[in-house]
Amino acid sequence: MLDLVHLRSFVSISQLGSFTAASQKLGLGQSTVSQHLQRLEAAIGRRLLDRDTHGVQLTADGEALLPHARQLLSLERQTSSLFEAARPSGRLRLGISEDLVSGQLPVLLQDFIADYPAVELHLTVALSKDLADMQDKGELDLVFAKRRLGDRRGEVILREPLVWLAADPDAILANPVLPLIVFPPPSLTRTLLMEALERTGHPWRIVCSCQSLSGLTAAARAGMGVLVQPRNLAPPGLRELPPSALPTIEDVEFILVAAPSADRNTIAAFTRLVRDRVTNGLTPSR
Template identity: 35%
Template sequence: MFEPELLKAFITVVETGGFSKAAERLNSTQSTVSYQIKRLETQAGRTFINRTTRSISLTEDGEVFKGYAEKFLRLVDDAKQHFGAPKLEGTVRFGASDDFATYCLPELLARFRRIHPEVTLSVEIGISRNLVDRLHDGDFDLVLGKRALGDDGGELVFREKMNWVAAHDYEFNPKEPIQLAVFPQPCIYRATALEALGNAGLPWHIVYTCPSLSGVRAAALSGFAITPLASDFVSPDLRVLPNSPVLPEMPEIEFAVYWGKGGDSPAARAFGDLIKSDSGGLQQIFRLAA
């Protein structure tokens, strides 16, 4: 069995990109972290990290082991929270935007269920602004959704760069307006993209509208149109289009937790705290799934 402190040292080295930075984060020394990694590799009988004087990189075995280590440490943390947290009951009504639900939600729900098995979760997926409006009407206890950069509603969880995304073989037709695939209104991706195009004085035409992330991505994959997406949703079968006179630069977009009238319940607060405390893990899940 691999020791949790060795796994933590390994993940920290990967996240920080070096032994010295990992030692700083762990409040340890570089030699100690290096020794821990050597012990881990000796126990596994494999080499996980390629070391040079200037950088590190993961071996093929290291890439595989990273996934196992992250899952194991998450389970250890869940067990600590389960046995250390007070027993909670009740129902949490949660709304989430479709993009978040597509990638992060299964892992998040599984973690919360392991920690608080007696709490019932009621989940609905939709467009962020619609969910937040319904939150104010009392339909949800909390919502995780997108907001424009600079908006002060909700509590920031993390932010991502927006990009213009298309199929690898997509080519612009200079004789036509920019062909767009977007979510229906009111969508922050859509509003932000149209504002950027309008400010740049560029013509555009919405040729595809779909309420699901999978549908919008399908339109981009087909070469039918381009679409605005956050960086973590750009899978290898899509490409980020470079900024050019044809396309303006896109801003960042933020994911935030919004609290409703029922958000003060211990169960709802615990669920929201899990989302906020695991923001780095959520982004890793995005990247692994995309």
Template identity: 45%
Template sequence: MLNPIWLRTFVTVATCHSFTEAGRQLGLTQSSVSEHIRRLEQTIGRRLFVRDTHSLSITPDGEAMLAHASVILHAIDRAQAQFRAPRLKGRVRLGSSDDVALGPLPTVLTAFRNAHPDVELEINIGMTGELYELLDAGTIDLMVGKRRVGDKRGAVLFTSRLEWLAPTGTVVDLTQPLPLVLVAEPSVTRAVVLDALAQTDFRWQMVCTSSSHAGCVAAARGGLGITVRSQYLAARGLAPPVNASSLPTLPDVEFIALAAKRLSRPAQTLLQLLHDSDLRGSWIGE
């Protein structure tokens, strides 16, 4: 068993290249430092340091152990910090665009709930423009949504290119107006797509408008037309058309988080978790 006390002593010795200095930093005698290293080496059956009266160098096995020990000690420190801290209590009012809610948001909420089970979550789903209004009115504490690249409001979580989606295997008839399935106004995606089309010679026809991305996905699955989503927000049963390279190129959008000026500790904690999480992870939306 790798005793964390021995590991901490080992990392300190490896960092400062001295048994004496390691003892000073840890408040241990030099003999105690030597005993920790000896017992760690005995446990793993490998030499970690080569040392004599004039020099100290780490072995290849020591380099490998240093990488593992750093990870182990970091995990221990994080666990201790979590359970020493007072349990968070209260409520967080979170606003989310529905495409994010159908995608990476559940993973973040699960992590938050597991770490802070006493915090109540209230989730509002809406268009980014609507979420801005709720935030300004004090109805929600923080929000996640998207904006055009270059807009200023909010802190960027990640950037993603928009892509065309249709039932798998679809070949779009380019001799006909593009059959569009888009979210109703006010929608960042709708505005970006229509602006992009306006700069091309493509003809288009709005065949279906929905109040949500989930509705657009359902309509596209039903073969009504082609819809648009972020490349990180793929949907079951939909894929880029076979001739997607012949369709207009769509721009990037930025997914953002934005919070009220004054946040409770639970809201601050969730906001930090959103910033720390990789929302571009592997998952499939509905």
């Protein structure tokens, strides 16, 4: 029989790519997490993970087990939720920052819907400032977006550095005028990168402006210019430019903002899931 505690450690290691990070997330010693994996591999009779100097990689058997392990853990959460004093239900109007679309959003939403089928989820994806405006107008119950350092709105989930990304960094740096791929105003990322360039007087020009992260990513992959994104949300196919190549951009904070009228039980349930799934593994799907 498979032990759910062992499966939880396996999924955390797989998600975070590190025994140390998994142990911190689970609140366990690293030796305990390692022991969980060893016992799981012994129960299955297969090697699930390979370790090297670059981190942890799933074996073919590990890849095969992972979706089933997640499904079993999701079923455990669903079963536990049946006995909550006040189960989340009703409508949740959720606003998500465009930056998060390339990350674990699909899995996050899938887990939430599976765990709380009585919740009717309405999703809006937009720029952080636009989401804040919608929430102020009473159109959104919960917003998962970003803010600049020093702002007070929302509950901080994590802090992320903004980095310069390109398909071919050498080609970008050889250009005397920096070609920019940016969101339109009122994008916070756009504001912060412009401030960084203005501080140093670095010449620039906008070659692509698009409301959609997928559109910006396509332009960057085509080699049109440089894109700025949170480091752990860097789209696949792009490389980070050396830190000394271009001005340092101010970090951002990802936050959850609940409307006063939102259902407390539903907000608490989604917040728990975000902290479990995102805080310790905010990475794009590869």
